Each structure stands twice: as structure tokens, then as C-alpha cells.
Amino acid sequence: MVKESTRESGVSVHDRQRDRAARGVRSRSAVAALSSDRPSPPRRRRPALAALAVLLIVGGAALAGLLALRLDSREPVLVLTQDVPAGTRITTDMLGTTRVASEGLRLIPEKDASMVLKAYTMTSLSEGQLLDTSLLTTAEPFTSDQVQVGVTLKSGQFPPTLRSGDEVRLVRLGDGSSSVRPLAVGLILSEQTGGDAGLSGGGSRNSTATVVVPADAADEVIDAAGNELLGMALIRRGVTVDSAQLTVLGGSSS
Structure with missing residues (x-):
């Protein structure tokens, strides 16, 4: 009798412990299930980053449109x-x-x-x-009383870096028996270098130029150039053909 009571008591104690453990597992499972059913808290938003992203997208689109517009406008x-x-x-x-x-x-x-x-x-x-x-x-650049003459320019008798569009004073240099004589105001149309320094006055060879001068002075300008007695003085640079003041010069100077 004592042994059977003891065995029944032992079984009962063991069963009760097992039941309690089982209930504890079920309770934790229930808590976990309840926790998983709860809605997750909303994520924290970052409005500054979102606004920056929008600005970058809009700015990039605007820049691309502007570039396309400029390319199309060429x-x-x-x-x-x-x-x-x-x-x-x-x-x-x-x-x-x-x-x-x-x-x-x-x-x-x-x-x-x-x-x-x-x-x-x-x-x-x-x-x-x-x-x-x-x-x-569209108008004729020169009048009927103006002519183009080709002249040879001796080194040292014209200004440095003489070029097309320069308004110049042309004179006949003295040769010992005659004094300097002004001839005309002309306009340089083109020039061609004859030495390494070209129309800089330092070349070892002469240079040539095409000059517009009044027709009445053309013969004397050509003669002076042919005798290497033509000198030039720069008046203005970059003169347009309609503003050049081409005139015949008279008188003499000592």
C-alpha cells in the first residue's frame, strides 16, 4: 500500500511539472504570436533628403532641356x-x-x-x-577718281607692322638734290612680306603693297616707289573703305 501510494504520488508530481512546462511553452508561443500580429511602427521619414532628391531630379531635367534648346537654336x-x-x-x-x-x-x-x-x-x-x-x-568701295597702285617698300622707309586697312601718308623722300615732298593720303589694301620681318622694317629684302590713292597722285607715287624714294607714315589703323580720307597732298618741306 505504501509503495503504491508513493508511486502514485511520484507520478502525479512528475505529471504536474510536465503540465506546467507545457503551459509555459504555450504561453510564450501565444505571446510571440500576439507580438507578430501587432502592426510594425512606422519608419521615421526624412523630409530633407526627399526634398533634395526631388530638386536634383527637377534640376537635371531642366539642365538637359536647356542644353537641348541651345543646340537646337544654333x-x-x-x-x-x-x-x-x-x-x-x-x-x-x-x-x-x-x-x-x-x-x-x-x-x-x-x-x-x-x-x-x-x-x-x-x-x-x-x-x-x-x-x-x-x-x-554692296556699293563700289572706291570712286572713279581713286586707283589701286602696286608699290615696292624699301626697308626702313615705312612703319613697322604695316597691314591692310591702314591709312597712310605717302611722301617722296629727298635725294640730296631735292627735299621731301608729300604726295597723297592712301589706304593699304594688301601687303606682301619680302623678308623674314616682312613689313616690320627689319627684313633684309624689300616688301610690296597695294595702295589706293587719288588718281591724280598715282603717277608720282609709282615713280617714287620705283626709285626707292617712297616713304610712308601711319595715320590710322583699321580704316574702312568708306571712311578713308584719300587726298592729294601738295607743298614741300625741307
């Missing part, structure tokens, strides 16, 4: 492919094209090239220069 315009002296009539071989944004400028579109072929340069122009309507004229 149009082909006329450009010179070589140096062109003042008073020269434009020819096809002098012209090229390039694309630029020409809005608000007086550049000449490629489509108007045929009109340019009837024009003359107002001043000397350089290779690569964009053609501007203010640089050209």
Missing part, C-alpha cells in the same frame, strides 16, 4: 576661310560655314550666301572670322 552662318583685304569683292572660295547661336547678332546665315557674293569688304578681315553685315557693303 544655325549655320558664314565664316571666312582666308584673309581678305579691305575693298575686296567676296567670292565663293572665301566662304565656309559654322554653327553658332546667332540670335540677336548680325551674322549672315548660310542661306544668304548668294547675297554676300555681291558685296565688298569694308575693312580687312581674317581667316575664321564670322561674317557680319556691318563688315560688308
Whole structure:
């Protein structure tokens, strides 16, 4: 009897412990299940970063649109492919094209090239220069009483760096038996160097130039140049053909 009671008591104690353990496991599972069913707390938002991202997207789109607009606004315009002296009539071989944004400028579109072929340069122009309507004229650049003469320039008898578009005073130098005599005011149309220093006055050889002078002074200018007695003094640089004050000079100086 004692043994059976003891065995029953032992079994009962063991069973009760097992039941309590089972209940504890079920309780933890229930708590975990309840926890998993709860909604997760909302994530913390960062409005500054979101606003920055929006600004970057909008700014990038605006920049891309602006670049596309500028590219679309470029149009082909006329450009010179070589140096062109003042008073020269434009020819096809002098012209090229390039694309630029020409809005608000007086550049000449490629489509108007045929009109340019009837024009003359107002001043000397350089290779690569964009053609501007203010640089050209459709009128004859020189009057009937003005002529172009080719002259040889002796080193030391003309100013340094003489070039197309320079207005100059031409004189006949004294030769011992006669004094200096002014001849005319002329306009340099083109020049060609004859030595390493060209028209700088330091070359070892003479240079040549084409000069517009009044017709009444042409013979004396040619004679003075042929006898190496032609001297030049620079009056103004970059003179346009319609503003050059070409005149015959008289008198003499000692």
C-alpha cells in the first residue's frame, strides 16, 4: 500500500511539472504570436533628403532641356576661310560655314550666301572670322577718281607692322638734290612680306603693297616707289573703305 501510494504520488508530481512546462511553452508561443500580429511602427521619414532628391531630379531635367534648346537654336552662318583685304569683292572660295547661336547678332546665315557674293569688304578681315553685315557693303568701295597702285617698300622707309586697312601718308623722300615732298593720303589694301620681318622694317629684302590713292597722285607715287624714294607714315589703323580720307597732298618741306 505504501509503495503504491508513493508511486502514485511520484507520478502525479512528475505529471504536474510536465503540465506546467507545457503551459509555459504555450504561453510564450501565444505571446510571440500576439507580438507578430501587432502592426510594425512606422519608419521615421526624412523630409530633407526627399526634398533634395526631388530638386536634383527637377534640376537635371531642366539642365538637359536647356542644353537641348541651345543646340537646337544654333544655325549655320558664314565664316571666312582666308584673309581678305579691305575693298575686296567676296567670292565663293572665301566662304565656309559654322554653327553658332546667332540670335540677336548680325551674322549672315548660310542661306544668304548668294547675297554676300555681291558685296565688298569694308575693312580687312581674317581667316575664321564670322561674317557680319556691318563688315560688308554692296556699293563700289572706291570712286572713279581713286586707283589701286602696286608699290615696292624699301626697308626702313615705312612703319613697322604695316597691314591692310591702314591709312597712310605717302611722301617722296629727298635725294640730296631735292627735299621731301608729300604726295597723297592712301589706304593699304594688301601687303606682301619680302623678308623674314616682312613689313616690320627689319627684313633684309624689300616688301610690296597695294595702295589706293587719288588718281591724280598715282603717277608720282609709282615713280617714287620705283626709285626707292617712297616713304610712308601711319595715320590710322583699321580704316574702312568708306571712311578713308584719300587726298592729294601738295607743298614741300625741307
